[in-house]
Amino acid sequence: MGPRRITWVAGDNYRALFSDPQLRFALTNSAIYTAMNVPAQLAAALGLAMLIRRARRMTWWITIYYAPHALAGVATILIWWWLLNPQVGPVNRTLGSIAESLRAIGIESVPEWSRPLWLYSPALAKPSLVLMNLWHVGGGMLIFLAALLRGGDVLLDAARVDGASCWRRFWHVTLPLVSPAIFFNALTGVIYSMQEFDQPFLLFNYQQGGSLQFYSLYLYQIAFEHQRFGYASAVAVAFLGAMLVIVYSAVLMVRRWVHYQFTEGEVA
Amino acid sequence: MNRHHHSATTARFAVALVLSGPILWAAWASHQPIDRIFANGSPGSGTDAPSWQWSNYRDAVTRLPLLRFVANSVVITTAATLGTVLSTSLAGFAFARLRWRGRRLWHVVLLATMMLPGQVLLIGQFFVFSRLGWVNTYKPLIVPAWLAASSLAVLVFREFFRAVPRSYVDAARLDGATDWQVYWEIMLPMSRPVVAAVAAMTAVYHWQTFLPPLVYLSDYQGYPVSVGLRMYQAMEGSWANLIMAASLIAMLPPLVVVLVAHRVLVDHRPPS
Numbered sequence: 001m002g003p004r005r006i007t008w009v010a011g012d013n014y015r016a017l018f019s020d021p022q023l024r025f026a027l028t029n030s031a032i033y034t035a036m037n038v039p040a041q042l043a044a045a046l047g048l049a050m051l052i053r054r055a056r057r058m059t060w061w062i063t064i065y066y067a068p069h070a071l072a073g074v075a076t077i078l079i080w081w082w083l084l085n086p087q088v089g090p091v092n093r094t095l096g097s098i099a100e101s102l103r104a105i106g107i108e109s110v111p112e113w114s115r116p117l118w119l120y121s122p123a124l125a126k127p128s129l130v131l132m133n134l135w136h137v138g139g140g141m142l143i144f145l146a147a148l149l150r151g152g153d154v155l156l157d158a159a160r161v162d163g164a165s166c167w168r169r170f171w172h173v174t175l176p177l178v179s180p181a182i183f184f185n186a187l188t189g190v191i192y193s194m195q196e197f198d199q200p201f202l203l204f205n206y207q208q209g210g211s212l213q214f215y216s217l218y219l220y221q222i223a224f225e226h227q228r229f230g231y232a233s234a235v236a237v238a239f240l241g242a243m244l245v246i247v248y249s250a251v252l253m254v255r256r257w258v259h260y261q262f263t264e265g266e267v268a
Numbered sequence: 269m270n271r272h273h274h275s276a277t278t279a280r281f282a283v284a285l286v287l288s289g290p291i292l293w294a295a296w297a298s299h300q301p302i303d304r305i306f307a308n309g310s311p312g313s314g315t316d317a318p319s320w321q322w323s324n325y326r327d328a329v330t331r332l333p334l335l336r337f338v339a340n341s342v343v344i345t346t347a348a349t350l351g352t353v354l355s356t357s358l359a360g361f362a363f364a365r366l367r368w369r370g371r372r373l374w375h376v377v378l379l380a381t382m383m384l385p386g387q388v389l390l391i392g393q394f395f396v397f398s399r400l401g402w403v404n405t406y407k408p409l410i411v412p413a414w415l416a417a418s419s420l421a422v423l424v425f426r427e428f429f430r431a432v433p434r435s436y437v438d439a440a441r442l443d444g445a446t447d448w449q450v451y452w453e454i455m456l457p458m459s460r461p462v463v464a465a466v467a468a469m470t471a472v473y474h475w476q477t478f479l480p481p482l483v484y485l486s487d488y489q490g491y492p493v494s495v496g497l498r499m500y501q502a503m504e505g506s507w508a509n510l511i512m513a514a515s516l517i518a519m520l521p522p523l524v525v526v527l528v529a530h531r532v533l534v535d536h537r538p539p540s
Contacts, residue, residue, distance in 0.1 A: 048283065051276065051279055051280055051283065052280060054276075055276070055277075055280060059530065061280060061284075062530070063526065063527070063530040064284050064287065064288075065283070065284070065287065066526070066530075067287075067523065067526050068287055070472045070522045070523070070525065070526040071291075071519045071522055071523060071526075072476065073475070073476035073478070073494055073518070073519075073522075074476070074478055074493075074494045074495075074497045074498060074515075074518070075497055075514075075515035075516070075518040075519045076290070076515070076519070078497060078500070078501055078511050078515050079290050079291075079293075079294045079512065079515055080290065081501070082294075082297070082508055082511070082512070083290055083293060088305060088306050088508075090293050135287065135290060187383075191383065191385055194385070195385050195386065195387050197387070197478070197479050198478045198479070201478075201479075201482075202498065202501065216387055219387060219391075220479075220483075223390075223391050223394070224394075224483060229391060229394075229395060232391050233391050233392065236387060236388045236390075236391050236392075237388065239385065239387075239388060240384070240385060240388045243383075243385055247383060
């Protein structure tokens, strides 16, 4: 096991990148998953942070909402794998009994949603992972909460006194207040989601149509299953390049929009 | 206003219920006979008397060496956490308090490595570690932790040490303290909450991490619990109740860490 001999192949490995349909397929899958996962994570984490920002016994709520983040690992992936089992999983049991009661009150045409195939469905496999991840957004929530507690009450109270509606307070006060946290969470979210490995690796045998064939999994396969370390290195370096481009353009794009000097001193 | 208050509290409890749902179901399934899981699927949907099959837990730890996996994880996690706390606090001290050439440059490098995707490093690291003959040992999982591999922890310590008032350090120096004594006898004891936070986060991370042990370890007797749990999954179908029992056992240590450290971890006082 392991690399034995090194031969100089010049740019061959990098040229091969562009004529590798499997790499393109895996990167597309990762990109689609990332595009679903990151917005869902941001919305849920911000929602949880706003829900407990004024709560009494806040540390208590933080601990409860944060705990899944520390528990998340192989164990929770295995639990979710059974929760989402199409035949005997409790999620589909619940959907089934909802459909049952709808039928009881006369709604006959119970649609297919009452028995989704989740991980076994090509269309739902990635959303299933997104759903699993929503369970442990506590880490992102902490960052939003820190941003909200940084002088947000003064601004929100001022807006309320000025008669701003709930929606306008959210749009014009809360969002600018947390914009650095959104930026940070989005950036780290993209980097992590593009590298997602544990879930697709553990659930790989149940997918249909390669829906969980992600970039990180492909990298693992070429390196550790096919022992093509040279090509795997080229894939990894190209991925690093792509990530740097994404991070740098994100920094350029949002520079105007993210408010870094939004503190209490400004309104006083 | 009062009604708004009530609905917010209700929503908080509802979210907490939803979040605990998966764990509660796993706890229920972990002591059911397997045919009951297949028949009833959810707690309370059956009418017959509850049957508590505690032997699932015994089976979970005997059919595969789960306790051995747990012990392996304890060894790796303890060694890596100790190394991370010592080495990153020392590096953070050097960044915060010592004057040396290239300090600013290396600070930027440190920040940049935080954005580096871990998998990019994996191939190169595997190459190096296999040349060193470290494959199928715990060294690749522990040694980097002793070399301040976690740049986030270094930065956390740096920020904390920078905030320590100069007078403490100056007073110690007047008494003739060396750099090492300033670090060990003043800075580290003062940063006990930061040490606890970094230790808790690091311990949870090393307990849960899956890809590096998967890559470096080939003998299953040496598996940590994250990789060992996968063997339960490979057993397929009829083991669902044992999988739940094993998963709950595997989740117990991180749960304890979070509950013990939560006061430190979630200290939400706004910065003054």
